Amino acid sequence: MQLFIVTGANKGIGNQVLKDVALLTKEPTKILLTARDTARGETAVKNMMEEIKDKLPENVTIEFHQLDIQSKPSVDSFVAYLDKTYGKQCIDLLVNNAGYAVFGRPDPDGAIATTTINTNYFGTVYLTEALLEYMKPRSRIVFVSSGVAKYLNAAYEIQPAYFVKKYTSTEQMDKYLTDYIAAAQRGEIENGAPSPSYCVSKAALTTYVWLLSQRFKSDPRKILFLSCCPGWTKTDSAGDDAPLTLPEGAKTPVYLSTHSYDELYVNNGRYFHLCAMEDW
Numbered sequence: 001m002q003l004f005i006v007t008g009a010n011k012g013i014g015n016q017v018l019k020d021v022a023l024l025t026k027e028p029t030k031i032l033l034t035a036r037d038t039a040r041g042e043t044a045v046k047n048m049m050e051e052i053k054d055k056l057p058e059n060v061t062i063e064f065h066q067l068d069i070q071s072k073p074s075v076d077s078f079v080a081y082l083d084k085t086y087g088k089q090c091i092d093l094l095v096n097n098a099g100y101a102v103f104g105r106p107d108p109d110g111a112i113a114t115t116t117i118n119t120n121y122f123g124t125v126y127l128t129e130a131l132l133e134y135m136k137p138r139s140r141i142v143f144v145s146s147g148v149a150k151y152l153n154a155a156y157e158i159q160p161a162y163f164v165k166k167y168t169s170t171e172q173m174d175k176y177l178t179d180y181i182a183a184a185q186r187g188e189i190e191n192g193a194p195s196p197s198y199c200v201s202k203a204a205l206t207t208y209v210w211l212l213s214q215r216f217k218s219d220p221r222k223i224l225f226l227s228c229c230p231g232w233t234k235t236d237s238a239g240d241d242a243p244l245t246l247p248e249g250a251k252t253p254v255y256l257s258t259h260s261y262d263e264l265y266v267n268n269g270r271y272f273h274l275c276a277m278e279d280w
């Protein structure tokens with residue numbers, strides 16, 4: 001049996017990715033729809049089953065599990081559940097989709113920067129590190145990052161291209177981000193659109209994926225680590241002005257989750273946009 005996990009899958013891009021991947025799957029598969037809020041997660045499973053039950057292959061099941069990536073106890077309890085239920089090396093696909101974004105709102109006390117960086121970077125990294133020993137040979141981890149800084153020509157210092165050149169270890173990046181949060185809490189970070197803390201959190205995430213692929217180069221499981229930008233997609237976070245629909249926004253993460261492993265492995269650690277590898 002295959003085991004797939006999608007974070008922040010109660011709505012938005014994560015929900016769409018889970019649905020599309022479920023419908024494309026041919027093997028017997030359990031898919032864990034995870035969400036930080038139990039009621040929202042259970043409702044999402046119920047609604048999805050009502051919507052796709054006639055099209056879902058019989059051997060594919062979707063289950064809810066609580067998972068708040070910003071809460072270490074929640075992550076630890078999720079990992080303990082996987083360990084007890086499936087044992088080590090049980091995951092075929094992890095989609096790190098859960099994310100937090102606030103655009104264009106003043107952030108005088110650094111609260112937005114704190115939640116943004118703690119969710120998008122530190123929370124995603126904590127979960128990923130905890131799940132690495134649960135990844136099967138030839139499994140994949142897809143990270144829903146963002147290229148917003150690049151596409152809007154934001155300051156180069158908050159773009160993935162700069163981070164990838166500057167940071168050669170996660171320890172260096174962790175320190176920079178911890179200092180960034182402290183500076184934001186002292187009111188020393190400029191506000192504006194796009195949100196600088198969101199750009200910083202995603203530049204760091206994209207860089208983390210590259211560093212992970214380098215760290216695991218000689219791991220015999222040959223795990224695939226890929227990051228992507230879904231494009232500006234209509235969701236609660238991104239707003240109604242976004243040009244892409246949910247199925248359009250889900251395309252790149254779905255491609256990375258389902259396309260030929262061997263073809264993607266050539267670009268292990270890299271960043272994708274519009275279903276193609278792109279420079280940082």
Ligand SMILES: NC(=O)c1ccc[n+]([C@@H]2O[C@H](COP(=O)([O-])OP(=O)(O)OC[C@H]3O[C@@H](n4cnc5c(N)ncnc54)[C@H](OP(=O)(O)O)[C@@H]3O)[C@@H](O)[C@H]2O)c1
Binds near residue numbers: 101
């Ligand atoms: N939409 C875009 O244009 C766009 C562009 C580039 C990248 N992205 C990225 O795409 C991903 C999905 O965003 P979206 O646009 O689909 O936004 P969304 O509809 O607001 O969905 C965000 C999801 O993340 C969940 N989440 C937030 N904090 C969490 C936490 N601590 N633990 C677990 N789940 C958490 C939310 O749960 P709740 O419902 O409980 O809040 C929700 O399920 C994010 O990583 C985002 O940065 C989006």
